[in-house]
Amino acid sequence: xxxxxxxxxxxxxxxxxxxxxxxxxxxxxxxxxxxxxxxxxxxxxxxxxxxxxxxxxxxxxxxxxxxxxxxxxxxxxxxxxxxxxxxxxxxxxxxxxxxxxxxxxxxxxxxxxxxxxxxxxxxxxxxxxxx
Numbered sequence: 001x002x003x004x005x006x007x008x009x010x011x012x013x014x015x016x017x018x019x020x021x022x023x024x025x026x027x028x029x030x031x032x033x034x035x036x037x038x039x040x041x042x043x044x045x046x047x048x049x050x051x052x053x054x055x056x057x058x059x060x061x062x063x064x065x066x067x068x069x070x071x072x073x074x075x076x077x078x079x080x081x082x083x084x085x086x087x088x089x090x091x092x093x094x095x096x097x098x099x100x101x102x103x104x105x106x107x108x109x110x111x112x113x114x115x116x117x118x119x120x121x122x123x124x125x126x127x128x129x130x131x
Contacts, residue, residue, distance in 0.1 A: 004104030011098055013113050022089070029088060035070075036079040042067045043076070 003011070046062040053060055063071065109115035 003098060004100055005106050006102050006104045007098040007100050009106050016113060025088060029083060032079045032083055035074070036076040036083075039067075039071060039074070039076040039079070042071065 042063060049060055049062045052058070053062075109117050111117050
């Protein structure tokens with residue numbers, strides 16, 4: 001049985017949403033690994049700076065304000081643990097039956113999906129409604 005336009009719209013929107021979710025997951029994992037590495041490097045640098053401060057009797061800050069703020073909120077260990085809790089693509093995507101509602105008719109366009117939003121026919125370009 002052929003799909004209604006409503007079902008086709010659902011399928012198209014769902015594919016877009018799944019692709020965006022997958023891309024976001026991939027990016028988040030990559031950035032988390034990079035941030036964990038940067039925080040580890042910052043801790044190594046701080047240890048070196050501390051040793052230099054002690055050896056040469058100087059007082060140079062161990063971290064930049066930005067890195068200190070990051071390190072106060074998240075750690076390389078925590079990021080590594082979160083990354084280890086799951087693997088990319090492990091979320092199972094089960095395609096249930098494609099819903100068929102709205103009499104099989106398209107829903108209005110929605111900007112969330114990159115679609116042109118539906119415009120009332122009685123609204124002029126000025127944005128004022130005409131009665």
